[in-house]
Amino acid sequence: MKNKYAKVGIALASLLLISTNFTKAADVPPTYVDLVTVNEGKVASKADIAFNNIYALNDSMFNIYDKSLALYKTHFKERHPLIMALFSGKGGRFILYRPGQAPLEAPSPPQIYRAGKAVGHCAMATYTLLAPYAKNAEADLSWKGDLLAYRTRVQTALDSLNDADISAEDRTLLADTLKQIIAFHDQCLKDNSYTYADIEKFAHSVKPNLAKLIEVCSGAQVGHWWKVMEDWKKLLGADWDHTFALSNSIYVTRQNNILFTILVNFMGKDAMNDRLLLLETTDFTATPDTMMDAFIRIISDRAIGEVFYKNYRLMDFELLGGGARKAIDAEAAKRGRKAIQAPLVPFNSHGWPWKTDPSTGSGPATLDEVH
DSSP: OHHHHHHHHHHHHHHHHHHHHHHHHSOOOHHHHHHHOOSOSSOOOHHHHHHHHHHHHHHHHHHHHHHHHHHHHHHHHHHOOEEEEEOOTTSOEEEEEOTTSOOEEOOOOOHHHHHHHHHHHHHHHHHHHHGGGGGGTTTOTHHHHHHHHHHHHHHHHHHHGGGSOSOHHHHHHHHHHHHHHHHHHHHHHHHTOOOHHHHHHHHHHHHHHHHHHHHHHHHHHHHHHHHHHHHHHHHHGGGGGGOEEEEEEOGGGSTTOHHHHHHHHHHOGGGBTTTEEEEEOSSSSOOHHHHHHHHHHHHHHHHHHHHHHSOTTGGGSOTHHHHHHHHHHHHHHHTTOOOOOOOOOOTTOOSOSSOOOGGGOOSOOSHHHHO
């Protein structure tokens, strides 16, 4: 038996030896060489390595920030109520966060808000659909199929109005607007053509109805959220004075931001940029988690400003901005120019976070003035 196992062992060893020798003898394919070869080409200089080691400190800082964010978030939620007012296609989302309780989300505004916006947008969508072909609509009929499909959708909406739970006055306004839109669609389809002047004529004819729709929608939205805020202020009671709030904004909603302005009317101007923040976002709609992370980052950074510079609000501003102002002045002066700079305001400013100086522009400032 021993001889038997010995023979097996010798055979296995021989196979392994052959295999090993074969591997050593074989040429490694060039592509594999490319994959595993390192330190070929230009060698990094000591200066580059030194800078990369320094840059790594910043990368590590962000890792530390991200890890601490969850702790800051927990600490804040344990101590302060927070109202989050977010834009949405339904007229906004208001969410109340209270220490030790599940988030409370308010119902959406009345349905007339969405219905009115949809009909108003329908008129503008008609312009968007037809305008690109207005130069030679008769020759280029690319618009016709899309208009036929959209005309059907508009008719379906009109036919459904009687079943909508809205006031008779609002129903009449919606119906009249949709009929005007359909009439223009039909004229374009009948003529198999249109001009840009035809589109403008349609826009001017429907404009009075659009102004009325704006009043209906804004009235429904503001009235709804005003009542929600009244109820929540009563609900929070003594906690109201240390409640924080925030709203989001994209470029077109910064001026006359509806949700932020409602919050100001309940929290007061002194709360602006302190307990009440307007956060610029890249999308019209933002998730509560994204907004919460951005908000907590701002609040936690304020503690850094207080510790390092004895100013709680300093970290709300770009730290390099002060030095950059001097550098911009210097660069402009070198070229015989006076630099154009934003006005300096205190770090703890409670001013509106958007355009507020009427002397910096000209022309109408409201839709009524446009009319």
